[in-house]
Amino acid sequence: MLRQYELVERVLDYDPDADEALLNRAYVYTVQKHGSQKRASGDPYFSHPVEVAGLMTDLQLDQATIITALLHDTVEDTLATIEDIEANFGPEVARLVDGVTKLSKIEAMPENERAAENLRKFLLAMSEDIRVLLVKLADRLHNMRTLHFIKNPEKRQRIARETMDIYAPLAERVGMYEYMREMQALAFEQLEPEAAATITKRLEGLRGSDGGQVDAIALKIKQALAEAGLKVEVSGREKHPYSIWTKMSERHVSFEQVTDIMAFRVITESEADIYSAMGVLHRTWQFLPGKFKDYISTPKSNGYRSIHTSLMYENSMRVEVQIRTREMHQRNEFGLASHWAYKQHDKADGQVAWLRDLIEIVDASHDAEELLEHTRLAIYQDRIFAFTPKGALFQLPKGASAVDFAFAVHTDLGLSCLGAKINGRHMPLRTPLQNGDVVEIIKGAGAEPQLSWLSFVVTGKARAAIRRSVRQKERAEVAQLGSQLFDEIAARVPARIGKKAIRAAIERLGLDGPEDLMVAVGSAKLTDREVMEALVPGCTADLEDDDGWSPRDRAISIKGMTPGVGFKLADCCHPVPGDRIVGLRRPGEAVLVHTIDCLELANGVDTDWLDLSWGKRSHGAIGRLSVTIYDRPGTLAEMAGLFAQNKSNVTSLSQSQLDHPFVTYDIDAEVQDLAHLARILSALRASDAVAQADRL
Missing domain, CATH: 1.10.3210.10 (Hypothetical protein af1432)
Structure with a gap:
């Protein structure tokens, strides 16, 4: 001490x-x-x-x-x-x-x-x-x-x-x-005591049998550079047990198969000498393609600068060499601390710019589990480099998509992202970016994050922002549904309900405001009786338990709400606009919409049933069909053409049965409404290629 x-x-x-x-x-x-x-x-x-x-x-x-x-x-x-x-x-x-x-x-x-x-x-x-x-x-x-x-x-x-x-x-x-x-x-x-002990023992054995090989290789590197007139310091070491264990795990190889166990560091007097030294080493020993990284021209987000290269030394031995100046070395080992970077924090230096993203993640995360997930994504992944069309550089985790890039540039750009050009070509938003890609984000005035983006984004910032946006939209749509239900509940109360009564009810229910009340009603966290009692205390005393709750006086419209957010369309019956529909509502869950004749409704006896209507404007939905065609060349193409002619996009097709000379497919297709679905079925049934077509 x-x-x-x-x-x-x-x-x-x-x-x-x-x-x-x-x-x-x-x-x-x-x-x-x-x-x-x-x-x-x-x-x-x-x-x-x-x-x-x-x-x-x-x-x-x-x-x-x-x-x-x-x-x-x-x-x-x-x-x-x-x-x-x-x-x-x-x-x-x-x-x-x-x-x-x-x-x-x-x-x-x-x-x-x-x-x-x-x-x-x-x-x-x-x-x-x-x-x-x-x-x-x-x-x-x-x-x-x-x-x-x-x-x-x-x-x-x-x-x-x-x-x-x-x-x-x-x-x-x-x-x-x-x-x-x-x-x-x-x-x-x-965490891995046996693995740590085994690798440490192997390294000690290697050190004892190599006859000072690390020192010998370091001397050879120094001599080669000295002969070229470069004054350098060279040091070598075996990689740490954890680093070796990571390589073994990632590559699924044994200790003997890890070839780059030795690492060497070359310290030069100037930045120009770094590139001269690299040239000497590449001329003296074979350079391994794909193993060269220039962190001087494109430093890491923490300010790390160095050249990394891998060489094939004598006897087919791979060695890693890092080349840097002394100043870079001091900065690389101790980072922000080595330059007292806290003094420049107010200047929004790029070395600490990632802190802003982490704070944004803190604000956007919904709970403890999300916070840990998003932050670990933000701080613990290998990086790639991508550029805006104007040349601004952004570092992203490996596997990052155009959506991750958009959120890295600015949260608002990610929220309005509609499409992307990668190296001048229109590409799907889910396309993984590669080192050096130039990415142009296409914005749309009405664009908004999609829940499906969570299946491919990899950055914590993007995941947190998408989830927050989806939650806000879901809350707004649940509140919209709750507002319609509240109007019905208020109509059954033996008094005229004004703003004063609503404020008093909110206070009695321990809620923060009118929106919270509508969300609680829409998500079935409050029963009709509880809301009525809060509006006019004592008004439910003479009611039976089920008196006045159902059926509803009128159908609740889901017009303007988004499938998958404010409500979900049941997979069992695939309702489409035009179908007679009902909703099953459980506390804290989105309303599940079924057709009125769906057999699964028998399982909804313990839920709140809502009489629903689509509203005047169609939403569009997925219709599921079973189509049996003749098993001969060209019939599948003819069937697909019928969907195209009727302006329907097939989103899923799977073979469900093969009974020569027939083959049956289950098909999911985008339809505008029930009439559109009927036109598609009529066209299929009229075709010589189709033996049978039915809605599932």
């Missing part, structure tokens, strides 16, 4: 103007407050904040951050308060300590809820000052170094999993690769 004078001297070495007295006071304060508290290792508790402060001095951070590290556990684990901190160390330190403290008050929550709430507070706090994140990452790193002292294996596993899922990815996103690698290694030992 660092002694008081050692810590202060470390700070003064890189910041001679630091307040020595304040640093001393903070050290003494944390020792006094934590007193006789012990850690699981048996060490005094104050050794932990002191070590965290030591990690911050390694990054040469300012004195406010060092003091925050010293005090970060005092409010949570001692009698100290934020007011005490402010009185003794000033408002800046108090704000930072409060930001770190908020992340730690949730250990009693259930696991998913705890992780989500931790993440929510974490993101909000670090968006205000990135130093909160730096202290928290150092706090987690030191806790991981002492994790083996915790006796409860379940607790060790939980902490390791949280580290692997949240803190290591966040360290990577701010470019703190040293922290990320060590966190991953320590978590890996807890």
